[in-house]
Amino acid sequence: MANRPPQPERRFAARVLAAVRRIPAGRVSTYGDIATLAGAPGAARAVGTVLRSCGDGATPCHRVVAAGGALGGWTGPLEFKRVRLRGEGISVDLARVQEFGRHRWPPSHLPAARPGKAGRQAGRQRSPTLARKG
DNA sequence: TTTTTGACTCTGA
DNA sequence: ATCAGAGCCAAAA
Numbered sequence: 001m002a003n004r005p006p007q008p009e010r011r012f013a014a015r016v017l018a019a020v021r022r023i024p025a026g027r028v029s030t031y032g033d034i035a036t037l038a039g040a041p042g043a044a045r046a047v048g049t050v051l052r053s054c055g056d057g058a059t060p061c062h063r064v065v066a067a068g069g070a071l072g073g074w075t076g077p078l079e080f081k082r083v084r085l086r087g088e089g090i091s092v093d094l095a096r097v098q099e100f101g102r103h104r105w106p107p108s109h110l111p112a113a114r115p116g117k118a119g120r121q122a123g124r125q126r127s128p129t130l131a132r133k134g
Numbered sequence: 135t136t137t138t139t140g141a142c143t144c145t146g147a
Numbered sequence: 148a149t150c151a152g153a154g155c156c157a158a159a160a
Contacts, residue, residue: 012157031142035156044142046157051141066142073141081141
């Protein structure tokens with residue numbers, strides 16, 4: 001049958017926002033992880049699309065950062081995102097979250113964080129090249 | 135409906 | 148460390 005998700009719970013955007021609200025204060029998550037939690041692994045970019053309109057206080061969209069601990073984007077001045085994160089006790093570098101692995105949420109690795117990019121074509125295993133310095 | 139855009143991510147140079 | 152290229156996904160035009 002034609003699966004049309006007119007219901008907010010069914011909407012991708014709603015699931016993304018719900019996942020973001022689950023991020024505890026003082027923790028951060030990535031677009032990719034949120035996508036997986038929302039049931040759409042590999043849709044990191046789409047998560048950004050949703051968060052782009054997240055200019056409200058209902059969802060802690062500032063806790064969503066890019067992979068590797070990069071700050072990611074922000075609708076307004078990126079400085080606001082830093083300030084918010086710092087306000088929760090997270091040390092933020094000019095361009096990265098310090099001790100990203102420590103503040104990351106969820107703490108456990110996700111079931112299927114599909115590499116889903118250039119890696120797939122190469123077909124090779126990807127190296128843990130998450131360069132970060134604490 | 136098709137095409138374009140964009141708070142992404144990874145690999146390779 | 149930094150830049151460019153390629154792939155993926157969903158929403159907006």
